Amino acid sequence: xxxxxxxxxxxxxxxxxxxxxxxxxxxxxxxxxxxxxxxxxxxxxxxxxxxxxxxxxxxxxxxxxxxxxxxxxxxxxxxxxxxxxxxxxxxxxxxxxxxxxxxxxxxxxxxxxxxxxxxxxxxxxxx
Numbered sequence: 481x482x483x484x485x486x487x488x489x490x491x492x493x494x495x496x497x498x499x500x501x502x503x504x505x506x507x508x509x510x511x512x513x514x515x516x517x518x519x520x521x522x523x524x525x526x527x528x529x530x531x532x533x534x535x536x537x538x539x540x541x542x543x544x545x546x547x548x549x550x551x552x553x554x555x556x557x558x559x560x561x562x563x564x565x566x567x568x569x570x571x572x573x574x575x576x577x578x579x580x581x582x583x584x585x586x587x588x589x590x591x592x593x594x595x596x597x598x599x600x601x602x603x604x605x606x607x
Contacts, residue, residue: 482531485575487556492535494559494571496525501568504586505599510542512592514557514572521573523581524565533559 486493500523511520537549537558548560560570573581587603 481579483576483579483581485558485571485573486577487535487551487554487558487575489551489554489556491553492537492551492556492558493532494530494534494569495532496569496571497529497531498525500525500571500581502565502586503573503581504584504588505603506588507592508589509592510546514548521584522570523573523576524568524570527567527569530569 481499482495482497484493484495502522502524504523505519505521507519511522512518514520536552538552539547539549541547544563546560546562548557550557556572556575558572558575562568562570573584585603587599
């Protein structure tokens with residue numbers, strides 16, 4: 481199966497083949513700032529599963545930890561490379577619309593989770 485994640489304005493996209501190696505939510509400050517939300521939902525795919533990247537992107541490096549690629553027209557952060565996941569590409573999971581990703585199976589960090597947010601109890605929790 482090939483999935484396509486698309487930015488808000490539709491000018492940029494990334495296509496991936498197969499299932500992600502990690503499909504999870506995270507409550508760290510970095511993920512919350514990336515999304516502007518209470519948590520980030522991301523999927524990581526081995527670089528070999530990235531089949532196409534289209535459109536014009538700019539990038540922003542966060543120290544030595546991460547380089548985010550975002551649409552130059554609407555500013556959507558669509559994908560990134562992280563030092564803690566070498567050989568993988570992280571993709572904003574909510575940007576996969578048709579077909580969408582399945583429910584996340586992992587909560588990467590619960591530190592920083594807002595008190596009012598309740599996630600499925602069956603999620604594997606790393607911290």
